[in-house]
Amino acid sequence: MVNEIMQTTRPGASTSSTIKSVVNNLTFRYGDFQALKDINMVVHEKQVTALIGPSGCGKSTFLRCFNRMHDLYPDNHYGGEIILHPDNENILSPNVDPIEVRMRISMVFQKPNPFPKSIFENVAYGLRIRGIKRRSILEEKVENALRNAALWEEVKDRLNDLAFNLSGGQQQRLCIARALATDPEILLFDEPTSALDPIATASIEELITDLKNKVTILIVTHNMQQAARVSDYTAYMYMGELIEFDVTDTIFIKPKNKQTEDYITGRFG
Amino acid sequence: MNHVKNLKEIRAVISRHKRWDSLFLVAGVMALMIAILTFIALFSHMLIDGMPRLSWDFFTSFPSRRPEAAGILSAWVGTTLVMLVTAVAAVPLGVAAGVYLEEYAPTNLLTEIIEINVTNLAGVPSIIYGLLALGLFVYQLGLGQSILAAGLTLALLILPIVIVATREAIRSIPVAIREGAYALGATKWQTVADHILPYSAAGILTGVIIGLARAIGETAPIITIGALTFIAFLPPAPVQAEFPFLSFEWLMAPFTVMPIQMFNWVSRPEEAFQANAAAAGLVLVVMTLLMNGLAIYLRYHLRKKIKW
Ligand SMILES: Nc1ncnc2c1ncn2[C@@H]1O[C@H](COP(=O)(O)OP(=O)(O)O)[C@@H](O)[C@H]1O
Ligand SMILES: [Mg+2]
Numbered sequence: 001m002v003n004e005i006m007q008t009t010r011p012g013a014s015t016s017s018t019i020k021s022v023v024n025n026l027t028f029r030y031g032d033f034q035a036l037k038d039i040n041m042v043v044h045e046k047q048v049t050a051l052i053g054p055s056g057c058g059k060s061t062f063l064r065c066f067n068r069m070h071d072l073y074p075d076n077h078y079g080g081e082i083i084l085h086p087d088n089e090n091i092l093s094p095n096v097d098p099i100e101v102r103m104r105i106s107m108v109f110q111k112p113n114p115f116p117k118s119i120f121e122n123v124a125y126g127l128r129i130r131g132i133k134r135r136s137i138l139e140e141k142v143e144n145a146l147r148n149a150a151l152w153e154e155v156k157d158r159l160n161d162l163a164f165n166l167s168g169g170q171q172q173r174l175c176i177a178r179a180l181a182t183d184p185e186i187l188l189f190d191e192p193t194s195a196l197d198p199i200a201t202a203s204i205e206e207l208i209t210d211l212k213n214k215v216t217i218l219i220v221t222h223n224m225q226q227a228a229r230v231s232d233y234t235a236y237m238y239m240g241e242l243i244e245f246d247v248t249d250t251i252f253i254k255p256k257n258k259q260t261e262d263y264i265t266g267r268f269g
Numbered sequence: 270m271n272h273v274k275n276l277k278e279i280r281a282v283i284s285r286h287k288r289w290d291s292l293f294l295v296a297g298v299m300a301l302m303i304a305i306l307t308f309i310a311l312f313s314h315m316l317i318d319g320m321p322r323l324s325w326d327f328f329t330s331f332p333s334r335r336p337e338a339a340g341i342l343s344a345w346v347g348t349t350l351v352m353l354v355t356a357v358a359a360v361p362l363g364v365a366a367g368v369y370l371e372e373y374a375p376t377n378l379l380t381e382i383i384e385i386n387v388t389n390l391a392g393v394p395s396i397i398y399g400l401l402a403l404g405l406f407v408y409q410l411g412l413g414q415s416i417l418a419a420g421l422t423l424a425l426l427i428l429p430i431v432i433v434a435t436r437e438a439i440r441s442i443p444v445a446i447r448e449g450a451y452a453l454g455a456t457k458w459q460t461v462a463d464h465i466l467p468y469s470a471a472g473i474l475t476g477v478i479i480g481l482a483r484a485i486g487e488t489a490p491i492i493t494i495g496a497l498t499f500i501a502f503l504p505p506a507p508v509q510a511e512f513p514f515l516s517f518e519w520l521m522a523p524f525t526v527m528p529i530q531m532f533n534w535v536s537r538p539e540e541a542f543q544a545n546a547a548a549a550g551l552v553l554v555v556m557t558l559l560m561n562g563l564a565i566y567l568r569y570h571l572r573k574k575i576k577w
Binding site for chain 1: 445446448
């Protein structure tokens with residue numbers, strides 16, 4: 001098992017790079033339920049960081065702190081900080097508008113969730129709410145985003161078609177294009193392939209690897225092989241705690257923590 | 270051997286259970302037939318009585334003492350104008366209230382009380398609305414026995430229907446779509462205007478039409494506020510030849526509506542007026558069916574591009 005993973009891990013994951021974000025003593029509560037407990041971690045710039053762990057351990061909860069998604073619902077409480085570099089801003093601070101955070105950090109959801117609008121309007125929406133109205137600018141940025149999401153060739157002749165007419169994998173790439181169009185600093189993925197077939201999954205994974213040059217990526221996955229294939233850093237979470245965080249190769253080959261090892265080797269539910 | 274016995278038992282059990290299937294099938298079909306046959310009987314009765322009276326003249330004549338000369342001109346014009354006022358008043362109010370309750374209202378006791386009340390309002394007898402309107406619109410606000418007063422009264426009556434339809438249409442939008450908009454940095458208002466409202470438009474429209482289809486047949490509240498039963502003139506035309514071309518005088522005009530016209534004719538002793546009543550009823554039923562048909566059409570065809 002361990003050997004298999006070693007082979008699938010991409011070589012050359014660099015261990016030294018700029019820090020994009022620092023998570024300090026992050027806690028989170030849904031009402032009275034403590035979903036995240038004292039998480040400390042760093043996110044490296046233009047690297048892929050994977051969050052793994054058993055279902056219900058708090059991966060999505062953690063990810064959704066990064067774009068203040070929890071602010072949409074009542075009775076949610078953050079503690080600690082998520083510092084964004086280079087401006088050193090704590091994005092969890094009550095003084096920071098969640099909308100500002102969401103404009104800096106984009107998100108791709110578990111199930112493709114295109115709007116019931118045209119392909120073009122889906123990608124353009126983020127630009128439109130930033131006040132971009134000029135058709136030529138919109139067209140240029142939409143094309144760029146679609147190219148970056150490896151979807152342009154497939155849809156360039158039918159930009160006015162409804163997004164729902166695309167296949168599941170294409171819809172997910174459309175959602176990636178939509179998230180990319182606004183040039184985010186961090187791109188969040190919450191199990192982006194769990195609703196897709198293996199071929200679509202492979203193309204999304206390839207895309208994530210390509211995108212690394214442009215944007216910092218944080219990805220939740222329940223699939224360990226996926227984490228091994230796409231990520232440079234991996235965080236293992238269990239029951240709301242960050243058990244181990246390290247370079248992906250280290251996590252998968254010689255984890256320091258016994259719990260991590262049990263999970264990685266499948267000795268654990 | 271054992272297996273054969275087993276099989277027999279299984280088959281016996283299945284056929285015993287299937288008896289209930291057939292029993293229910295018969296009961297269900299019968300229940301359905303009772304409902305449908307009653308409607309068909311009523312409708313065909315009206316058709317036989319009223320059909321001979323339906324002619325162009327019937328639509329273009331004012332009521333008259335002579336049954337063969339009487340028509341529904343003032344009634345259908347009145348109904349159309351009252352419905353217009355009802356829709357113009359109920360749609361923005363109902364949609365705004367529905368959007369507020371779904372998207373903006375904090376979850377607390379007050380909101381809960383409001384929600385329960387809105388649902389209960391739909392069950393309040395319509396004559397109560399008539400009484401309320403008589404006091405509020407007719408006397409307090411001095412609107413008199415006008416088209417405006419009637420339209421606002423019926424708007425109140427269908428407001429709960431519009432609110433509930435709006436909320437249901439909004440609620441059927443998946444959380445993921447809403448979160449998708451917010452995740453891109455949309456404000457609440459942008460999410461409502463660019464997503465929530467357009468995606469729930471078909472459902473809201475259906476609710477509005479169903480509400481109007483209910484309002485069109487309402488008699489009690491309209492009588493309560495004092496609609497005339499005999500009216501031989503039309504309200505002032507909304508479009509005029511001279512500046513400023515548009516006129517809102519019609520809003521304050523006295524009026525009658527289809528069900529009241531019908532009621533008036535039904536209560537006449539002459540046989541010939543009964544035929545007029547049946548013909549008016551026919552027109553009213555067809556109007557209602559057309560509105561319901563439109564609602565069904567909208568539901569299936571406007572929602573075609575939205576599937577979740
Ligand atoms: N909206 C919520 N309200 C209350 N508890 C929640 C909510 N969402 C998730 N949880 C709980 O928080 C824990 C972590 O959930 P989640 O972050 O979705 O896990 P994961 O993504 O790792 O499967 C789970 O125990 C879950 O039941
Ligand atoms: Mg999750």
